[in-house]
Amino acid sequence: xxxxxxxxxxxxxxxxxxxxxxxxxxxxxxxxxxxxxxxxxxxxxxxxxxxxxxxxxxxxxxxxxxxxxxxxxxxxxxxxxxxxxxxxxxxxxxxxxxxxxxxxxxxxxxxxxxxxxxxxxxxxxxxxxxxxxxxxxxxxxxxxxxxxxxxxxxxxxxxxxxxxxxxxxxxxxxxxxxxxxxxxxxxxx
Numbered sequence: 743x744x745x746x747x748x749x750x751x752x753x754x755x756x757x758x759x760x761x762x763x764x765x766x767x768x769x770x771x772x773x774x775x776x777x778x779x780x781x782x783x784x785x786x787x788x789x790x791x792x793x794x795x796x797x798x799x800x801x802x803x804x805x806x807x808x809x810x811x812x813x814x815x816x817x818x819x820x821x822x823x824x825x826x827x828x829x830x831x832x833x834x835x836x837x838x839x840x841x842x843x844x845x846x847x848x849x850x851x852x853x854x855x856x857x858x859x860x861x862x863x864x865x866x867x868x869x870x871x872x873x874x875x876x877x878x879x880x881x882x883x884x885x886x887x888x889x890x891x892x893x894x895x896x897x898x899x900x901x902x903x904x905x906x907x908x909x910x911x912x913x914x915x916x917x918x919x920x921x922x923x924x925x926x927x928x929x930x931x
Contacts, residue, residue: 755913756821758845763871768896773875775930780869782854784808785843786862793836793883797826797910800842807862808844812855821845823911823925828886830908836883871930872909873897881924886910889926903928 759779766773786803788796801824810817827841843865846854854864875893877885890908897903909927 754819756819756845756847758821758823766896768898769892771875771892771896773873773893773896775871775873777871778869780867782846782851783843783865783867784846784854784857784862785841785865787839787841789839791838793826793828793838793840793886796838796840797842800826800840803859803862804842804844807857807859808847811858813858814855816855818850818855819847821847822913823923825909825911825927827907828890828910829906830887830890834887834891836887872927873901873903873930874911874925874927876923876925878922878924880916880922881910881912885924886926889924890928893926893928897928902931904931 760776763775763777766775784804784807786800788800791799804824805820808818808820812818821844824842824844827843829837829839831837846864857864873893875889875896877889879885908929909925911925911927913923913925914921
C-alpha cells in the first residue's frame with residue numbers, strides 16, 4: 743500500500759502517447775479525433791458492481807500493481823489516463839461490468855513485471871483512433887453518461903464509431919482538488 747501511495751504522489755506521470763488528427767466543435771461541445779499508440783496495458787475486469795464502485799476497485803488494483811505489487815517488487819511510475827471501458831445499456835445507463843486499464847510505463851513496455859494480484863492481466867493492445875471530449879471535476883457515472891450523450895449528439899451520424907462500449911478516462915490522482923481532466927472516448931470504426 744505504501745508503494746502505491748508513494749508512486750501516485752511522488753512519481754512523475756507519463757502520458758499515453760497520442761497525436762491530434764483533427765478538432766471540432768458542435769452544439770457547444772469541443773472534441774478531438776486522436777490516434778493513440780498501442781502497447782502493453784495492465785487491466786482489471788470488475789463485474790456485478792455499480793460503475794463508480796467497480797471503477798474505483800479496479801483503479802486501486804492497478805495503482806498497487808504499478809506501485810510495486812508485482813513479481814519484481816518495483817514501483818514503475820504512473821501513466822495517465824486510467825481508462826474504464828464502459829458498456830452502455832439500451833437506456834444509456836451503464837451495465838454493471840467495467841474493465842479498468844492503464845498503459846504500462848515506457849521503460850517496462852518490452853518486459854512488464856508480472857502482477858502479484860491474479861485479477862490484474864497484462865494485455866497487448868493495438869493503436870486506435872478515438873473521438874474525445876474533455877470535462878472537469880470529480881467524474882462519476884452520471885458525468886460520463888452525460889458527456890457520452892453530448893459527444894454522440896455532436897458527432898451525429900457523420901462518423902462511424904463503436905456503440906457497444908466507450909472509454910471513461912481520468913488523468914488526475916484523487917487528491918487533486920481542482921483543474922481535473924476527464925474524458926469520454928469513442929473508438930472510431
